[in-house]
Amino acid sequence: MNDYQPVTIAPDVTIGGETVYLMAGPCSVESYEQTAVIATTLVKAGIKIMRGGAFKPRTSPHSFQGLGVEGLEILRDVADQHGLLVITEALAVEHVPLVAEYTDIIQIGSRNMQHYPLLWRVGELDKPVLLKRGFMSTVAEWLQAAEHIASRGNRRIILCERGIRTFETATRNTLDTNAIALLKQMSPYPVIADPSHATGRAGLVLPAARAAIAAGADGLLVEFHPDPTAALSDGEQSLPLDMLPLFVESVRGVATAVGRSFV
Numbered sequence: 001m002n003d004y005q006p007v008t009i010a011p012d013v014t015i016g017g018e019t020v021y022l023m024a025g026p027c028s029v030e031s032y033e034q035t036a037v038i039a040t041t042l043v044k045a046g047i048k049i050m051r052g053g054a055f056k057p058r059t060s061p062h063s064f065q066g067l068g069v070e071g072l073e074i075l076r077d078v079a080d081q082h083g084l085l086v087i088t089e090a091l092a093v094e095h096v097p098l099v100a101e102y103t104d105i106i107q108i109g110s111r112n113m114q115h116y117p118l119l120w121r122v123g124e125l126d127k128p129v130l131l132k133r134g135f136m137s138t139v140a141e142w143l144q145a146a147e148h149i150a151s152r153g154n155r156r157i158i159l160c161e162r163g164i165r166t167f168e169t170a171t172r173n174t175l176d177t178n179a180i181a182l183l184k185q186m187s188p189y190p191v192i193a194d195p196s197h198a199t200g201r202a203g204l205v206l207p208a209a210r211a212a213i214a215a216g217a218d219g220l221l222v223e224f225h226p227d228p229t230a231a232l233s234d235g236e237q238s239l240p241l242d243m244l245p246l247f248v249e250s251v252r253g254v255a256t257a258v259g260r261s262f263v
């Protein structure tokens with residue numbers, strides 16, 4: 001493993017060490033109340049990092065595009081009140097300074113993995129970056145995208161396998177557990193998995209999460225919603241919030257089996 005470097009997010013939270021971290025929350029930040037209810041549940045389950053999109057990369061321009069700056073404000077405010085860390089996506093180069101101000105980890109989405117000016121911009125910051133795999137990108141292209149960030153000085157990079165497009169249509173994407181195991185052997189960066197976008201089906205998220213941890217993932221990014229049927233985005237792959245304790249317990253079983261702890 002060449003120059004392997006865990007990424008420290010806060011004094012007590014390091015991704016890529018012995019502990020496997022769950023980053024959980026809604027696909028999109030929808031309201032203050034929704035976010036607060038999720039934060040309360042995360043804290044009760046011992047989770048440290050809340051996810052939530054404010055600027056959303058939607059395939060259709062007619063779908064909900066996120067609350068934008070208001071979403072960032074809600075996320076930060078709720079997180080601070082509950083002592084949580086935050087991950088959210090920067091969709092555009094011009095949003096990077098603003099997003100960086102509100103978040104603890106900047107997410108680069110799958111559709112933007114090869115948006116080089118965006119990679120250069122986050123590469124200029126001293127802020128952890130979660131780089132999602134392009135859904136039609138090879139491992140080599142993904143690592144070169146990471147290199148674009150690192151070449152500007154920022155080496156606080158976490159890779160996220162979020163499923164790739166294959167001939168299979170029964171699931172939204174195909175979780176590439178090979179890539180997780182491979183990158184853990186040959187990349188300098190921690191690797192996490194997003195079983196929500198990788199499967200697109202709520203019923204598959206837990207088994208895919210367990211598989212990712214067994215393959216060596218350092219963390220998970222998972223969509224939870226208080227009422228998935230009413231979600232403004234990705235309801236079909238969001239787990240009901242009341243399943244969180246069971247989810248944590250089940251994933252922890254696999255983490256323990258591979259010699260790691262899970263929070």
Ligand code: PEP
Nearest residue numbers: 053109110111132162197
């Ligand atoms: C997300 O995590 O909210 C998201 C849009 O994922 P992806 O970029 O992997 O599609």
Ligand code: MN
Nearest residue numbers: 027223233234
């Ligand atoms: Mn989503």
